[in-house]
Amino acid sequence: MTVKEKIETFPHSPGVYRYYDAEGTVIYVGKAKDLHKRVAQYFVDPSRLNTKTRILVSKIADAQFSVVDSEADALLLENNLIKQYKPKYNILLKDSKTYPWICITKETFPRVFLTRRVDKRGGYYFGPYSAISHANYLLEFIRDTYPLRSCKLNLSSESLLRGKFRPCLDFHIGKCKGCCVGKISIEEYNVWIEDIKRLLKGGVNEIISQYSELMNKAASEWRFEDAQVYKEKIESLKKHYSKSIISSAAESNVDVFSLVFEANEAFGNFLRVRGGSVVQSLNLGFKMNIEEDDAAVLSEFIAEIESKFGSLSKEVIVPFMPDVEIEGVEFKIPVRGDKLSLLELSAKNAREYKFNTIKQKEHTNPEEFKNMVLQELQKAIGMKELPVHMECFDNSNIQGTNPVASCVVFRNGVPSKKDYRRFKIKTVIGANDYASMKEVVNRRYSRMLAENPDDLPQLIVIDGGKGQLDFAYQALSELGLTEKLTVIGLAKRLEEVIRVGDPYPLFIDRNSQALKVLQQIRDEAHRFGITFHRNLRSKAQVKSALSEITGVGEKTEQRLLSRYGSVARVAAAPLEELASMVGPLLASRIKEQLNNNTDETAN
Secondary structure, eight states: OOHHHHHTTOOSSOEEEEEEOTTSOEEEEEEESSHHHHHHHHHHOGGGSOHHHHHHHHTOOEEEEEEOSSHHHHHHHHHHHHHHHOOTTSOEEOOOOOOOEEEEEOSSSOOEEEESOOOTTSEEEEOOOSOHHHHHHHHHHHHHHSOOOOOOOOOOHHHHHTTOOOOOHHHHTTSSOOGGGTSSOHHHHHHHHHHHHHHHTTOHHHHHHHHHHHHHHHHHTTOHHHHHHHHHHHHHHHHHHTTTBOOTTOOSOEEEEEEEEETTEEEEEEEEEETTEEEEEEEEEEEOSSOOOHHHHHHHHHHHHHHHHOSOOSEEEOSSOOSOOOTTOEEEOOOSHHHHHHHHHHHHHHHHHHHHHHHHHHOOSHHHHHHHHHHHHHHHHTOSSOOOEEEEEEEEEETTEEEEEEEEEEETTEEOGGGOEEEEOOSOOSSOHHHHHHHHHHHHHHHHHHHOGGGOOSEEEEESOHHHHHHHHHHHHHTTOTTTSEEEEEOTTTOOEEETTOSSOBOOOTTSHHHHHHHHHHHHHHHHHHHHHHHHHHHHHHIIIIITSTTOOHHHHHHHHHHHSSHHHHHHSOHHHHHHHHOHHHHHHHHHHHHHHHHHHHO
């Protein structure tokens, strides 16, 4: 029986079909509302097919089908078979990452941790998260807000009754309430777990409302310490989740898909919105090896997201209709309002993903690539000029000692180490990062205006948040430079860009080269400042140990350190050796003084 004869027997039912070559290898998998009609289209009139599809048809030696109950089932089965067989002519998903999930275990006292292996029999999983830094920040936020256990002990009721365990350090420093020794009930602990589940599902507004009621009730009953605890939790929640709330009016739960196309490639972005907050976001790329309708590509995208994230929301926002219908899911194309804004936000992410992917492949020339990165940074921040010359400032001190600051310079996207500068803080007393930042920015650019005003940077990056940025801006304003350059802050925790006068932080795509160059200059400023600070501390320690000894001058100190290498080795040196260098009287004084210092440190 030939392939044409075989497909005549295909039923008029929804399902999935598979094409095989002469060697029995699956070369294409497709879905269909009507298997008979869809497969017959490949063999009716070859002139209607494009070149790649004609090549596919010429290689088909056999065809098989699987009938399913609905289009949705066909979509999921097709997605699974494509992953299993990796057919040569199917849409190729250009994403092989294993994304992290946050797991809440199904134990007596559940644990919360990050994992890349999903086994839903052993816990509740939230994610996946496209950026591991965001997942880690969520975990840090949860652990700071809720004193959960981190140990892997088997805390059964029997082991607790027998007093089998002893509390660890986390209990003594307040990081855990002592589950292992019965200091907290299962019911009280599970209240926190339910709060965490709601937070990870996007129910932050509900939690804040609940805590507000409890805070007011505690205050009315004069339980002010309890009220303060709830107040701090509310502030912490608002501080974190305000960064992801994008539409205060969009309180519904929706999924958003967008696609942009370039030649035989497609670039998609997915957003999952819960209660006005984006709780999940993912970019995916697709390569089309034969001609595919836009609707078919969107369906493939939807199937892949469903396989990664689970069931779709009841309402799904799309730029155009997919070629499948899914029971219980309503696809909508918005024309106005908050949901149109969500679609535009998703499309913006997809366009940025396309831009980064294509440009990275096109610009093999290093100079062209550098220029492309700077253009991307200029566009992301909204600058008038290309940031060819960038400078970044960072403060460094430990408990207010030896406060210093660093300034590193990038030209054409790469470090210009000859232009690096280090500053000792002169006018600020104690650990005041804000005032220190204002001082060094003022010193740097007042000197530059006096000596070389034509070499001002186009972009200044402040390592820190809104406080450091505001004080740096004050210094620039006093020098009349705010209209001549751009200054931003780069906060470490979520890598958000802070702009003067903008209450909302800017989040640059974590996979973009623009963010990477900002991270590079920030990390370089931190490294340069820390090195300077350590050197100053080392010199201060040497000075306090040797130069304060009566009779030890600068030259004697240098001779001793040159011979022994460190103060500790000077202290351990035999008295006769020291006496041969500095005389018996001074040698005895040095040994006595250094050994006394060592004893005091040990005590």
